[in-house]
Amino acid sequence: MTTATHRSILLPVLALPVIAAAALSDVAAAQSLTAVGWGGAYGRAVHMGVNLPFMDSTDIRVTVEDYNGGLAQIRAQVEAGNVHWDVVDLEMADAVRGCDDGLLEPIDITTLPPGADGTPAEDDFVAEGLSECGVGLIYWSTVYAYNADNIEGAKPTTIADFFDLETFPGRRGMRRIPQANLEFALMGDGVPLDSIYAALDTPEGLDRAFRKLETIKDHVVWWEAGAQPPQMLADGEVVMSTAYNGRIFNAQMLEAQPLVIVWDGQLLDVNVLGIVAGTPRMKEAKQYLTFATTAESQARIGSRISYSPARKSGAPLVTTHVVTGLEMASHMPGNPDNAARSLRYDWRWWADNQDELIERFSAWLAR
Amino acid sequence: MSTAGRGRLRALGLVLPLLLFILVTFVAPLATMLLRSIHEPAVADALPETVAALGEWDGEGLPPEAAYEALARELVRARGERTLGKVAGAVNRVRSGLRSVFTRTARDLRDVGAGPWRDVLEGIDPAWAEPATWHAVRQTGQRFTSRHYLNALDLQRMPDGSVARQPEERRIYVSLLWRTLLVSAVITVLCLLLGYPVAHLIAHAPERRANVLLALVLIPFWTSLLVRTTAWIVLLQTQGVINDLLVAVGLVGDDGRLAMIYNMTGTIIAMTHVLLPFMVLPLYSVMRAIPGQYMSAASSLGATPAQAFFRVYWPQTLPGVGAGSLLVFILAIGYYITPALVGGSKGQLISNMVAYHMQTSLNWGLAAALGGILLAGVLALYMLYDRLVGVERLSLG
Numbered sequence: 153m154t155t156a157t158h159r160s161i162l163l164p165v166l167a168l169p170v171i172a173a174a175a176l177s178d179v180a181a182a183q184s185l186t187a188v189g190w191g192g193a194y195g196r197a198v199h200m201g202v203n204l205p206f207m208d209s210t211d212i213r214v215t216v217e218d219y220n221g222g223l224a225q226i227r228a229q230v231e232a233g234n235v236h237w238d239v240v241d242l243e244m245a246d247a248v249r250g251c252d253d254g255l256l257e258p259i260d261i262t263t264l265p266p267g268a269d270g271t272p273a274e275d276d277f278v279a280e281g282l283s284e285c286g287v288g289l290i291y292w293s294t295v296y297a298y299n300a301d302n303i304e305g306a307k308p309t310t311i312a313d314f315f316d317l318e319t320f321p322g323r324r325g326m327r328r329i330p331q332a333n334l335e336f337a338l339m340g341d342g343v344p345l346d347s348i349y350a351a352l353d354t355p356e357g358l359d360r361a362f363r364k365l366e367t368i369k370d371h372v373v374w375w376e377a378g379a380q381p382p383q384m385l386a387d388g389e390v391v392m393s394t395a396y397n398g399r400i401f402n403a404q405m406l407e408a409q410p411l412v413i414v415w416d417g418q419l420l421d422v423n424v425l426g427i428v429a430g431t432p433r434m435k436e437a438k439q440y441l442t443f444a445t446t447a448e449s450q451a452r453i454g455s456r457i458s459y460s461p462a463r464k465s466g467a468p469l470v471t472t473h474v475v476t477g478l479e480m481a482s483h484m485p486g487n488p489d490n491a492a493r494s495l496r497y498d499w500r501w502w503a504d505n506q507d508e509l510i511e512r513f514s515a516w517l518a519r
Numbered sequence: 520m521s522t523a524g525r526g527r528l529r530a531l532g533l534v535l536p537l538l539l540f541i542l543v544t545f546v547a548p549l550a551t552m553l554l555r556s557i558h559e560p561a562v563a564d565a566l567p568e569t570v571a572a573l574g575e576w577d578g579e580g581l582p583p584e585a586a587y588e589a590l591a592r593e594l595v596r597a598r599g600e601r602t603l604g605k606v607a608g609a610v611n612r613v614r615s616g617l618r619s620v621f622t623r624t625a626r627d628l629r630d631v632g633a634g635p636w637r638d639v640l641e642g643i644d645p646a647w648a649e650p651a652t653w654h655a656v657r658q659t660g661q662r663f664t665s666r667h668y669l670n671a672l673d674l675q676r677m678p679d680g681s682v683a684r685q686p687e688e689r690r691i692y693v694s695l696l697w698r699t700l701l702v703s704a705v706i707t708v709l710c711l712l713l714g715y716p717v718a719h720l721i722a723h724a725p726e727r728r729a730n731v732l733l734a735l736v737l738i739p740f741w742t743s744l745l746v747r748t749t750a751w752i753v754l755l756q757t758q759g760v761i762n763d764l765l766v767a768v769g770l771v772g773d774d775g776r777l778a779m780i781y782n783m784t785g786t787i788i789a790m791t792h793v794l795l796p797f798m799v800l801p802l803y804s805v806m807r808a809i810p811g812q813y814m815s816a817a818s819s820l821g822a823t824p825a826q827a828f829f830r831v832y833w834p835q836t837l838p839g840v841g842a843g844s845l846l847v848f849i850l851a852i853g854y855y856i857t858p859a860l861v862g863g864s865k866g867q868l869i870s871n872m873v874a875y876h877m878q879t880s881l882n883w884g885l886a887a888a889l890g891g892i893l894l895a896g897v898l899a900l901y902m903l904y905d906r907l908v909g910v911e912r913l914s915l916g
Contacts, residue, residue, distance in 0.1 A: 511689050
């Protein structure tokens with residue numbers, strides 16, 4: 153009798169967590185979704201401009217996670233068969249590589265809604281903003297910036313000034329990867345913008361880029377996260393630093409820092425949204441991606457941080473900054489004044505050469 | 520069954536959960552990771568017939584038409600099965616530039632119906648007319664490979680099968696490995712120099728004071744590693760506490776602030792601090808067991824304090840010295856988070872390179888090979904210690 157009683161009590165008690173877990177995971181699967189982005193000021197802009205309106209218009213909850221780019225976490229999740237990231241904001245190079253490796257779901261562009269002016273989706277996205285698994289979100293660029301308070305007299309205006317230690321003494325901030333830095337080095341050494349990648353494709357051009365970097369190496373502070381450069385510029389840790397243009401914009405607008413962007417030689421790139429292969433929340437992920445890449449959503453990001461919409465019909469929707477009410481146009485990387493001397497980041501070239509160059513760059517750094 | 524046998528079974532039953540736990544969470548992952556360092560089947564799995572056709576090739580000039588034909592067919596299939604990326608990535612690591620050759624060729628082949636395939640492929644990309652491309656395919660087509668270990672030792676296999684050093688600008692791992700060993704040795708010596716007097720003080724202090732002192736060692740030991748590392752950043756950075764203090768006192772000028780962090784100095788200071796308890800605790804437990812009378816006896820027999828220390832006390836602490844040093848050294852050569860945070864570009868160790876290949880380049884084979892070399896180093900060290908001192912004399916407290 154006692155045993156039986158025990159058993160009758162025990163069984164439900166033991167089973168309870170299992171049932172609860174099953175029920176909870178069912179609820180979670182139906183109503184929530186993890187969107188992974190880049191954090192910081194950009195992450196906030198995406199959250200305010202996309203996630204909150206999305207949650208208002210659907211009953212899907214969006215959980216935000218941050219990362220610093222790369223495919224490692226996605227690959228780990230896909231290979232372990234335990235996908236908990238659903239939609240990821242990717243650099244184009246990673247989106248293409250992830251697609252080739254089967255880590256991302258192919259997306260049929262014709263299923264996306266037309267632009268704000270009725271243009272079909274396939275014509276509305278800028279050509280470089282579409283790939284098999286990635287749908288363009290925003291344009292951004294790597295620029296360099298300085299703190300006006302820390303440079304007396306004449307201010308730097310060209311990319312060559314970044315490498316000019318005599319006229320502008322002081323430490324420089326650069327991202328601790330070869331990407332962008334090698335391009336800037338060649339620009340600073342006087343290579344015309346349209347032959348940067350052709351030059352990098354030759355051993356002599358690569359040597360030249362590394363030689364140019366060598367001239368400032370002892371004065372460089374290397375950064376990794378996008379939030380570091382504005383911080384280092386504000387602290388006076390460096391006098392100028394390469395940075396993502398939106399992060400500098402944010403420090404100018406919301407923190408009233410006297411930071412100035414030098415647009416000369418800016419490196420333009422597109423970020424895309426992709427869906428992690430095999431996510432159990434495929435329907436919700438697709439719904440989120442569709443919503444986030446509409447012209448209206450992109451424009452809501454663009455009126456919070458100076459990244460331009462990747463849809464042509466999105467650009468006219470961006471007018472003023474939501475907090476300060478200032479005109480956004482002059483802060484956008486695609487503005488004709490800013491883009492006079494700009495270079496498109498060639499992710500195809502980097503996909504081929506990054507394995508070798510990152511090794512070489514690390515070896516060079518350690519010397 | 521005999522009582523003894525049943526007893527042994529029961530004992531086995533008691534340790535079985537732990538054994539299984541270690542097997543599942545430690546031995547098995549370690550083994551699969553090490554397997555990755557010599558086993559890379561991506562190309563062999565995706566392009567089996569191409570690899571077979573290249574087996575017929577003598578390596579002179581270009582391979583036979585059969586290889587072109589098989590490759591054209593298998594590239595299209597790999598693209599459909601979405602394994603092309605892995606193949607292209609593996610080949611690209613042997614020869615830069617082939618990633619896009621593979622993806623472009625597979626894409627363009629969709630529209631091609633018939634051969635001769637050599638002309639078709641060379642028409643799509645001239646790289647297919649270069650023997651080096653085919654050498655790279657043949658090399659990565661082997662399931663079992665020494666490539667990653669060669670790579671981890673800054674070596675490469677030439678097309679003719681010989682082994683040569685990497686070009687100078689790509690040599691990185693050997694010097695990093697030496698640097699890691701050197702830094703670990705420096706940290707071990709520093710820990711010993713700093714920890715020995717502390718352990719001695721605690722071991723021979725009155726109990727009340729010893730407990731307080733021991734708590735001073737243990738509280739940092741129990742504090743999160745990240746907190747301690749970040750605290751060092753606050754102390755050591757250019758605008759940090761120590762520099763501010765030095766400037767205020769007038770020892771250094773405001774322009775001459777010392778660079779104590781984001782370089783090797785920062786790595787050594789922070790790691791010495793983090794690892795110090797691993798030296799103090801084994802030393803303390805050994806020293807506490809040494810009766811104080813021994814030193815008194817040595818003095819009464821006419822030894823000077825130095826003689827008494829070096830001939831009586833020091834030899835008895837050797838098991839603790841050995842254990843502490845071994846522990847600190849082994850932890851130091853695999854240390855990752857502290858150098859990553861305070862090491863800057865010059866204070867990185869081999870473990871940071873392992874992390875890079877795991878997380879960013881996704882070259883897990885190379886990461887595994889670097890890890891394998893580290894593991895071999897630790898085992899060699901352990902054996903050396905066993906030979907010189909004897910493991911049975913190791914005292915971990």
